[in-house]
Amino acid sequence: MPNPVPIPDQTPRLRLRNISKRYPGCLANDAIDLSIAPGEIHALLGENGAGKSTLMKIIYGVTQADSGDVIWQGQRVSLRNPAQARSLGIGMVFQHFSLFETLSVAQNIALAMGTAAGTPKQLEPKIREVSRRYGMALEPERLVHSLSIGERQRVEIIRCLMQDIRLLILDEPTSVLTPQEADDLFITLRRLAAEGCSILFISHKLGEVRALCHSATVLRGGRVAGHCVPAECSDQQLAQLMVGKAATLITDYPKVAGGRVFLDIQGLSWLNPDPFGCSLKNISLEVCSGEIVGVAGVAGNGQDELLALLSGEARLNRNDAATINFAGLPVACLHPDARRRLGLAFVPAERLGHGAVPQLSLADNALLTAFQQGLVSKGMIRRSKVEALAEAIIHRFGVKTPDTRTPAKSLSGGNLQKFILGREILQQPKLLVAAHPTWGVDVGAAATIHRALIALRDAGAAILVISEDLDELFQIADRLGALCGGRLSPLHATVDTRLSDVGGWMAGQFNAPHSPVPATA
Structure with missing residues (x-):
């Protein structure tokens, strides 16, 4: 892929100034500054738990900052909900899609746009026109459950583009796409940027960030750790900006015969x-x-x-x-x-709802699959052993959480994944x-997971x-x-x-x- 062409200096479309947000026991965002120009593709990088999701929710009106200013096209605004954000021209495609699978593409888009936009049947011609314009072919009559993952993402993006979006926020947009689908998405994003749409791009795939994004803001521990031009950095340099470590994060592991x-x-x-x-x-x-x-x-x-x-x-x-x-x-x-x-030990594709029960504590989630490891005796749960297992997982796999009583749903995706994988590995599966x-x-969590898998392999597991x-x-x-x-x-x-x-x-x-x-x- 060619490196992105720098954009000229312009008045920012969005500017965040000293944004802070605190949750009990956690300062998620600490005096964050961020600026995005019209037509700019701006990457937001950082480890899981660095504060990216909180910041995106503030921009999209899902949650409100405790302090600081959100300045939209030169005017200070107070975003109270996503509907207000959309009315200003801010759209977001979340990592976990929010579509009704039993409804058609047109019905899903109509629900998001409201009755004033027309009926699903009335929207179908515009859906076809917008999808053709941006090279994201969609059939409005198809039911969502019959679509591939890549096609469902198109529905989410077209749903935003139907609403005259000026800032598009994409959270891990390529994590479930094939290389060809990712290439097609990048063509669309570059076309949008050329037309003046600003794009905030969250990804852990550093090669994609370097190829696509004009600039990047790196978060670490809820604060801005630095700014950079991704095309001028190596993957290793970007990774070290994110995690603050000099250790090698990308390793070629030796291959073995089983x-x-x-x-x-x-x-x-x-x-x-x-x-x-x-x-x-x-x-x-x-x-x-x-x-x-x-x-x-x-x-x-x-x-x-x-x-x-x-x-x-x-x-x-x-x-x-x-x-x-x-x-x-x-x-x-x-x-x-x-x-x-x-x-057998099993790590499913879906973390929340399949790998872990969202409302349950980490300790109770450890019990779910490890109950045969001496955690239950004569029908009674041995709480001290359950707590000890949860603590061992948290310590050994570097799970960032206040304690074992924390609900699974409150962890970032990477930390929950480390917990689920650790729960299975500590059962010493064959x-x-x-x-x-x-x-x-x-990249830091991925490196931890890869090292754990290699160690399990080297211990003799299939x-x-x-x-x-x-x-x-x-x-x-x-x-x-x-x-x-x-x-x-x-x-x-x-x-x-x-x-x-x-x-x-x-x-x-x-x-x-x-x-x-x-x-x-």
Whole structure:
């Protein structure tokens, strides 16, 4: 990608001056200054918990600052709610989409715009026109649950663009997109910026920030740690600005060969009862003790279905029990707790609601999957042991939280992910299945998670990582494959695999010639 062209000096569209926000036990934002010009793509960087989300919520009117000024196009404003922010021309696409899956694209957009904008049917021509104009093709009549993740993000963005947006805030917009979808999004964002729209871009993918953004503000511990021009910095320099450490955060881990087969899947086929889901077709896969196997793929190609069948949330009948084996034992018809007793640990794709119960404390969330580790005796919860486990997770994995009584929903995404992964690793599993282990987390948290996975591998565990982040898979996986249309490609050693090979597998080109990477490459 070409480096972004600098924009000329202009009067700021948005200026934040001395913005501070305190929550009980936490100063989330501490006297923050930020300025964004018309047509500028401005990155906001920082570790999970650095204060980025709080600042975005202040700009979008979700919450109000305790002190400081928000100056919009030269005028001081007080943003009391998102509707007021939208009326000024401020739009936001959150990391977790806010769409009604049983409604159509047009119905979702109509709900956001209000009755004055017209009925869903009346909005359909404008939706088509706006989506064509920005190269984000959408069919207004389609139901949201039938859309891919990338298409759902288009709905969120088009919903903003339909409202004459002058500042678009994007929170981790590429975390669930394929490389091609991310490239298409960047084309749209550059077109918007060329038309004068300001864009505030939050991402942990530093290569994307360097390629797309004109400037960046870095937060650390709730304060501004610095400003920079991303195109003039390396990934390592940006990472160190964010975390304030000189340690290397991006590591090429040595690749290893596994030992005995622990997870053995042979000829797994499964007909998905959901007409909009993906069925699995003759999947065979082996994961050995002491290795990490990575599986790539565009969202919606069978990842969720495979994860459900491995975890026990979906089960096969007894006739197909032998299609999934742990250390030679058939498990395909066993419940999740029985699989855990055989050594399975599981990190699901969705943190809140699946990996953790939002309202429960961290201690209670530790109990949810680790109750078989001596935390319950004769039907009674051993509270001291539960607290000790939660404290051990927090300490060992660097989870930023006041204490073990903190509700899971109050943690940043990266800190909650570290807690969930730590909960599973401290159970010393024989098999860890992890979905998108570093989705939406900062480089520091990602480095912590990767080191933990490598240490678990080196301790002899079999690890299966399903991820859409190809950089991550090349970094930590010993062998690689990809899902497409419910079919799994053959696996190859990572050291013998090119990025273009994986791209072909993701498109279903399983039989394309595979030439090993030259030793000098």
